[in-house]
Amino acid sequence: DADVTQTPRNRITKTGKRIMLECSQTKGHDRMYWYRQDPGLGLRLIYYSFDVKDINKGEISDGYSVSRQAQAKFSLSLESAIPNQTALYFCATSGMGVETQYFGPGTRLLVL
Amino acid sequence: GQQVMQIPQYQHVQEGEDFTTYCNSSTTLSNIQWYKQRPGGHPVFLIQLVKSGEVKKQKRLTFQFGEAKKNSSLHITATQTTDVGTYFCAGPGSNDYKLSFGAGTTVTVRA
Numbered sequence: 001d002a003d004v005t006q007t008p009r010n011r012i013t014k015t016g017k018r019i020m021l022e023c024s025q026t027k028g029h030d031r032m033y034w035y036r037q038d039p040g041l042g043l044r045l046i047y048y049s050f051d052v053k054d055i056n057k058g059e060i061s062d063g064y065s066v067s068r069q070a071q072a073k074f075s076l077s078l079e080s081a082i083p084n085q086t087a088l089y090f091c092a093t094s095g096m097g098v099e100t101q102y103f104g105p106g107t108r109l110l111v112l
Numbered sequence: 113g114q115q116v117m118q119i120p121q122y123q124h125v126q127e128g129e130d131f132t133t134y135c136n137s138s139t140t141l142s143n144i145q146w147y148k149q150r151p152g153g154h155p156v157f158l159i160q161l162v163k164s165g166e167v168k169k170q171k172r173l174t175f176q177f178g179e180a181k182k183n184s185s186l187h188i189t190a191t192q193t194t195d196v197g198t199y200f201c202a203g204p205g206s207n208d209y210k211l212s213f214g215a216g217t218t219v220t221v222r223a
Contacts, residue, residue, distance in 0.1 A: 045211075
């Protein structure tokens with residue numbers, strides 16, 4: 001949805017570099033998520049945040065960190081990128097309760 | 113932890129044929145959601161099922177939630193090239209509201 005934007009859309013980096021992926025939303029949702037997609041593995045949750053002061057680890061948080069700068073912004077950082085972090089990364093948002101998640105267009109990351 | 117499994121992983125379908133993809137959870141779900149991701153795109157919400165045994169239809173797509181609320185299915189009738197993509201099911205955890213996604217069924221269509 002255009003209401004959820006991600007930057008950059010594509011990124012090539014080298015092993016050991018620190019990079020940040022950014023997500024912004026205009027849906028007014030409190031809940032934001034970062035997922036990683038690899039072929040055959042579906043969507044795996046990296047981190048999630050239910051409000052500005054809330055940060056939670058997902059199933060694959062090692063090597064990643066996040067920052068919730070505002071209700072509308074949720075950033076994902078790779079502290080020291082490694083090749084097996086090459087993947088498609090999605091940000092998503094949702095309202096209160098178990099509701100529909102709205103995904104951003106994704107960031108395709110290649111770590112050399 | 114909760115696991116959501118989908119079969120098959122790949123579905124190659126002749127245009128005009130029907131097929132079904134299945135989703136199974138290791139735990140009882142309060143609801144199940146289905147998403148579709150077109151090639152090169154992002155997941156987009158299709159539908160949510162809440163009640164035991166619930167059946168919902170969207171044109172040629174029929175979604176069903178099992179009686180025990182641990183499984184679900186998506187049946188597509190008269191497959192078209194517009195059905196190409198990956199279909200994910202997802203269910204919430206028992207202690208919070210985050211979703212666990214299945215690995216998806218990737219559908220290709222032979223014209």
